[in-house]
Amino acid sequence: MQRLLFYFLISLSLTLSAAVLALEANHNSSKSLDSIYKLGAGDLLSVQVFGEPDLSFSEIRLTDAGTFSYPFLGEVRAKGLTSADVERSIKSSLLGDYLIDPKVTVRILEYRSFFVNGEVKKPGGYPFKPGLTLRKAIAIAGGFTERASRSKFYIIRDNDEIRKPIRSSLDSNIYPGDIVTVDESFF
Known part of the structure; x- marks a missing residue:
């Protein structure tokens, strides 16, 4: 009986480990795609500036030209850039003239079709x-x-x-x- 319980626990442990690894691989593949993915027309982004609700947007769809309108900055070009590139661009544009130390996060909510x-x-x-x-x-x-x-x-x-x-x-x-x-x- 103990031997059967031991094998059951080992089997359960291996199954749970495999499930965790599969979830991590799926999460990391999406994350790695975002780090190399070049934005284009139709992508849906989220732009968050910590502590600045007027500069944060839960959804921004890129235009046919691959741009979006942003307060103080006007049209921001995103086509051909990664989300991290856009994040750095917004941060550097807001730094100094508008904010002392902007904390900007840009996420891809929906990829183009x-x-x-x-x-x-x-x-x-x-x-x-x-x-x-x-x-x-x-x-x-x-x-x-x-x-x-x-x-x-x-x-x-x-x-x-x-x-x-x-x-x-x-x-x-x-x-x-x-x-x-x-x-x-x-x-």
Whole structure:
């Protein structure tokens, strides 16, 4: 009986450890994406300035130009910058003339959409979530149509100025602003 209880406790401990590691990995993957993610039109941000409610905004959506309007500073350019870059820019702009020691936090609340077209049941734009793969994107878009190719997929990366479609696999990562095309199968 003691041996059975011992094995049960060991098993429970290993299961809980694995669950904690999985949660940490998921949290860290989102955090690491935010540290390298370049902002663009449609992203939703939160800007908080500690102790300054008039300078804090729970939601700011970036315009088509990748900017947002901010008190005292006017239009703030965020396109192509990380949230940390925007944070530093606002802090340095407020420092001195407006505040003595501003404590600024910029968070990404919602990433811009990715798009799926071609032979899927519900083509269109969908909200991005970290960890998205082509397989998941197709599932979000309702799955394959009857005529869909199961091997010909293309992604146009949002950050690719040439806009060249890249042949991809179902396990390819999808990023905000990407355009996925599922080709038609002829057989």
